[in-house]
Amino acid sequence: MEYTHSVDGVVYRFDGLRTLLARASPPRSGDALAGVAAQSAEERMAARMALADLPLAVFLNEAVVPYEEDDVTRLILDAHDKAAFAAVSGLTVGEFREWLLSSTSGQVTALARGITPEMAAAVSKLMRNQDLVSVARKIRVVTRFRNTIGLPGRLSVRLQPNHPTDDPRGIAASMLDGLLYGCGDAVIGVNPAGDGLAAFLPLWKMMDELISRFEIPTQSCVLTHVTSQLKAIEAGAPVDLVFQSVGGTQKTNESFGVSLSLLSEANQAARSLKRGTLGENVMYFETGQGSSLSAGAHHGCDQQTLEARAYGVARAYEPLLVNTVVGFIGPEYLFDGKQIIRAGLEDHFCGKLLGVPLGVDVCYTNHAEADQDDMDTLLTLLGAAGVTYIMGVPGADDVMLNYQSTSFHDALYLREVMNLKRAPEFEAWLEKMKIVDAEGRLLASSASPLLAAANELA
Numbered sequence: 001m002e003y004t005h006s007v008d009g010v011v012y013r014f015d016g017l018r019t020l021l022a023r024a025s026p027p028r029s030g031d032a033l034a035g036v037a038a039q040s041a042e043e044r045m046a047a048r049m050a051l052a053d054l055p056l057a058v059f060l061n062e063a064v065v066p067y068e069e070d071d072v073t074r075l076i077l078d079a080h081d082k083a084a085f086a087a088v089s090g091l092t093v094g095e096f097r098e099w100l101l102s103s104t105s106g107q108v109t110a111l112a113r114g115i116t117p118e119m120a121a122a123v124s125k126l127m128r129n130q131d132l133v134s135v136a137r138k139i140r141v142v143t144r145f146r147n148t149i150g151l152p153g154r155l156s157v158r159l160q161p162n163h164p165t166d167d168p169r170g171i172a173a174s175m176l177d178g179l180l181y182g183c184g185d186a187v188i189g190v191n192p193a194g195d196g197l198a199a200f201l202p203l204w205k206m207m208d209e210l211i212s213r214f215e216i217p218t219q220s221c222v223l224t225h226v227t228s229q230l231k232a233i234e235a236g237a238p239v240d241l242v243f244q245s246v247g248g249t250q251k252t253n254e255s256f257g258v259s260l261s262l263l264s265e266a267n268q269a270a271r272s273l274k275r276g277t278l279g280e281n282v283m284y285f286e287t288g289q290g291s292s293l294s295a296g297a298h299h300g301c302d303q304q305t306l307e308a309r310a311y312g313v314a315r316a317y318e319p320l321l322v323n324t325v326v327g328f329i330g331p332e333y334l335f336d337g338k339q340i341i342r343a344g345l346e347d348h349f350c351g352k353l354l355g356v357p358l359g360v361d362v363c364y365t366n367h368a369e370a371d372q373d374d375m376d377t378l379l380t381l382l383g384a385a386g387v388t389y390i391m392g393v394p395g396a397d398d399v400m401l402n403y404q405s406t407s408f409h410d411a412l413y414l415r416e417v418m419n420l421k422r423a424p425e426f427e428a429w430l431e432k433m434k435i436v437d438a439e440g441r442l443l444a445s446s447a448s449p450l451l452a453a454a455n456e457l458a
Contacts, residue, residue, distance in 0.1 A: 144279025290333030
């Protein structure tokens with residue numbers, strides 16, 4: 001179907017929904033690289049005006065990636081909740097924006113299963129940054145494994161103790177450092193440098209030993225391919241969360257070596273271990289704008305729409321955690337700080353709107369036109385928007401993955417300025433271990449019995 005809009009007598013034509021969505025997107029280098037971006041500010045505004053007048057119901061009848069060719073499209077449309085959609089079914093995309101801004105927290109949260117990723121992406125393209133913050137702040141997505149993540153007034157942190165050679169001493173030191181700074185309630189998650197089950201098993205065992213010994217109400221994860229994690233489960237490894245990177249099209253996921261059926265198998269395998277004490281949210285997914293383009297699997301869609309579709313994939317498996325690694329893929333896809341900030345706010349909004357427990361790796365690569373001041377801006381905006389969790393990387397510089405993220409100190413900053421607490425079970429444990437006081441403020445680390453374990457664990 002063709003969509004049109006006139007500006008000063010010039011008629012702009014958009015050949016189908018995916019073209020309309022792409023042309024309406026804020027400028028970003030990845031869309032320009034893919035050849036789908038608007039050619040001028042006038043064309044972009046014309047696309048947004050046409051999009052604003054588009055009924056939401058159109059998204060249920062016109063797929064941006066063909067239903068017959070793509071299992072992600074089938075997952076999205078077949079799982080659509082018509083009853084939840086009823087509240088907004090008669091609205092246009094522009095009217096939906098107004099509805100989101102004026103509705104209560106409960107109304108917006110209840111809508112999640114009635115919204116398709118493409119609807120979420122569409123309305124985000126009509127929103128200012130403050131709109132993205134305002135609406136996302138209303139939405140609560142609560143998940144549980146050994147603690148409770150996503151409650152109002154809370155911010156969790158993934159403790160990321162990576163090491164370039166997987167040295168257990170180095171990883172253990174970073175783990176203890178992060179815990180003593182009050183980080184790690186989202187997950188203690190290691191990106192391994194090595195390959196093979198023999199290299200991974202010691203990492204699972206070491207993290208499990210620490211968690212078990214000190215009865216830490218958190219969970220661990222080794223971020224390797226899902227097939228390796230299934231083998232680890234078969235081998236008796238103490239696997240808490242199962243990780244996998246996912247994308248917004250079938251071909252993208254195939255480039256990662258995964259399928260929807262494989263993700264279902266992993267979900268069932270992790271649940272069968274019954275390692276969670278409070279809940280059964282056992283999956284951890286990572287996403288990132290540009291992954292479909294880099295895999296040659298974007299089908300002519302803009303990267304932000306496909307990113308939202310990745311959240312549609314994640315949602316199906318009721319994950320504990322999902323995060324967009326927003327600036328990690330590089331400037332080919334998000335060129336500078338302005339594009340990274342906008343993408344991070346869009347991703348967070350779309351994920352939350354779809355009912356996904358979305359965190360953001362506030363990050364950039366060293367060859368991007370961005371710096372730590374840009375990350376401070378995005379971090380602060382996400383704090384205002386109620387982000388579920390962020391990364392805790394020693395010194396903000398990941399020595400294994402070679403990118404810049406957020407540090408333990410960044411988490412302390414955000415908690416202080418936004419008055420945010422940790423997951424309640426984790427906060428109580430920190431107080432018990434004399435790491436924080438009753439107000440959640442750090443105490444002198446020498447008082448904690450955790451410090452005495454450093455030499456033993458290393």
